Amino acid sequence: MSNSISITTVKESKVDTLDFDTIALGRTFTDHMFVCDYEDGEWKNPRITPMGTIPMHPACMALHYGQALFEGMKATLSATGTPLLFRPEKNAERLNFSARRLGMPEFSETLFVDALKQLVHLDQKWIPPHEGSALYLRPFMFADEAFIGMRAANSYKFIVMASPSKPIYTNRVRLYAETTFIRAAHGGTGEAKAAGNYAAAVLPTEIAKSKGFDQVLWLDANEFKYIQEVGTMNIFFKINGEFVTPSLDGSILAGITRMSVIDLLRHKGYEVVERPITIDEVVEASNNGQLEEAFGTGTAVGIAMIQEIGYKDSLIHVSDSSPVGQLVLDTINGVRIGTLPDELNWMVSVEV
Numbered sequence: 001m002s003n004s005i006s007i008t009t010v011k012e013s014k015v016d017t018l019d020f021d022t023i024a025l026g027r028t029f030t031d032h033m034f035v036c037d038y039e040d041g042e043w044k045n046p047r048i049t050p051m052g053t054i055p056m057h058p059a060c061m062a063l064h065y066g067q068a069l070f071e072g073m074k075a076t077l078s079a080t081g082t083p084l085l086f087r088p089e090k091n092a093e094r095l096n097f098s099a100r101r102l103g104m105p106e107f108s109e110t111l112f113v114d115a116l117k118q119l120v121h122l123d124q125k126w127i128p129p130h131e132g133s134a135l136y137l138r139p140f141m142f143a144d145e146a147f148i149g150m151r152a153a154n155s156y157k158f159i160v161m162a163s164p165s166k167p168i169y170t171n172r173v174r175l176y177a178e179t180t181f182i183r184a185a186h187g188g189t190g191e192a193k194a195a196g197n198y199a200a201a202v203l204p205t206e207i208a209k210s211k212g213f214d215q216v217l218w219l220d221a222n223e224f225k226y227i228q229e230v231g232t233m234n235i236f237f238k239i240n241g242e243f244v245t246p247s248l249d250g251s252i253l254a255g256i257t258r259m260s261v262i263d264l265l266r267h268k269g270y271e272v273v274e275r276p277i278t279i280d281e282v283v284e285a286s287n288n289g290q291l292e293e294a295f296g297t298g299t300a301v302g303i304a305m306i307q308e309i310g311y312k313d314s315l316i317h318v319s320d321s322s323p324v325g326q327l328v329l330d331t332i333n334g335v336r337i338g339t340l341p342d343e344l345n346w347m348v349s350v351e352v
């Protein structure tokens with residue numbers, strides 16, 4: 001396939017209607033999107049077009065059988081105004097990991113990064129300049145063949161949308177450890193960024209919210225004992241001076257923020273251990289005054305400090321005596337806008 005992207009621009013940009021201080025999160029989209037079609041065994045016609053609706057047949061297979069996956073990443077502006085991407089090659093790799101698990105075609109990792117660069121370059125005026133804000137990028141792929149019948153689809157679309165965003169959580173969050181429903185089991189799709197994983201999480205999340213919590217803390221599917229992750233974030237605990245995060249066991253989403261936070265903490269001289277961790281151990285650490293902090297990590301939120309965790313009929317209190325998580329967030333945000341040095345070589349500058 002030819003990797004050259006055809007570009008059709010809007011006649012008039014809508015960027016002037018945007019107020020960076022009052023962005024409607026998740027509802028505001030830039031002028032353009034990237035689209036590519038998979039037909040007859042290959043990806044075709046990579047193009048940037050004006051943002052808009054796409055025609056869809058009611059038999060579109062993704063709507064019935066759920067072959068749909070997504071990615072999430074952010075573009076920021078350097079101190080000198082150059083758009084920057086955060087480790088885009090990692091998202092390209094994970095997109096293909098998810099595609100393989102869902103029986104979907106892989107997408108060229110070079111074209112993935114190139115498409116993002118071209119789209120961000122074209123819509124760079126939409127990147128919010130404030131620290132902690134960013135242009136959120138949503139690459140996604142779905143089966144768009146019109147067919148009723150259960151098999152892998154023969155046609156797919158890969159699309160990238162861009163949406164300006166500001167920081168999401170500002171307060172410490174409250175989690176609810178779920179002991180009835182599960183998110184992922186061994187052999188399932190938990191390690192893929194599959195749209196269906198979120199469908200399974202909707203009801204438990206609504207229940208947790210009705211009880212006054214922000215998000216679900218998922219436990220393992222066999223015993224409801226081992227901690228997996230939070231709704232859209234991986235999780236870290238600081239227990240008695242050491243950071244612990246659940247090891248990737250095939251049912252946990254391998255977050256790029258998680259990977260970056262592990263590297264950054266080690267770079268700053270902290271001990272970080274990836275291992276199975278039980279909810280009982282967290283209860284005990286809290287009771288002994290050794291649960292020094294806990295936070296979630298993910299592209300959308302960055303770092304969300306955790307205040308407490310509802311588990312069965314009690315609340316696990318998390319201390320905030322050593323907010324290293326805040327330091328980590330400030331470092332990541334600073335590196336993203338070039339006010340701190342990019343010591344771990346994360347940022348890719350968008351020059352086309």
Ligand SMILES: *Cc1c(COP(=O)(O)O)cnc(C)c1O
Pocket residue numbers: 072193229230231232233234253254255256257258297298299300
């Ligand atoms: C996307 C996602 C994360 C975070 O991954 P990042 O690459 O850090 O954004 C964590 N858990 C789930 C379930 C996710 O879908």
